[in-house]
Amino acid sequence: MQKFLSLSCVAGFLALTALFSSRPALAAEGPWCAVINMGFGMIRERCSMTSFEMCLQEALRFGMTSFCRQNPAYPGYWSGQREPRATKSRRRHHRR
Numbered sequence: 001m002q003k004f005l006s007l008s009c010v011a012g013f014l015a016l017t018a019l020f021s022s023r024p025a026l027a028a029e030g031p032w033c034a035v036i037n038m039g040f041g042m043i044r045e046r047c048s049m050t051s052f053e054m055c056l057q058e059a060l061r062f063g064m065t066s067f068c069r070q071n072p073a074y075p076g077y078w079s080g081q082r083e084p085r086a087t088k089s090r091r092r093h094h095r096r
Helices: 002-021 052-060
Strands: 032-039 042-049 067-070
Touching: 032 052, 042 052, 052 067
Parallel strands: none
Antiparallel strands: 032 042, 032 067
């Protein structure tokens, strides 16, 4: 009985450790996402593709309704600065 209790304690500790130490997968894994139509209205997105060709191969495995797109959460696309706004030249009207 003592051995069973200690084994169940260890198993519970390992289960809790695995539950709380695992972190969710980040959306920004790679620069390309394969948007996969699984059928019956189920759509999955896999963002682990490092190149467009790799993404296209993965998407075409699931049929012609799947496609690739750039991962909007990929940190490589964000430079941290905004693009400068185009300034319009001001026309001054002179009174006569």
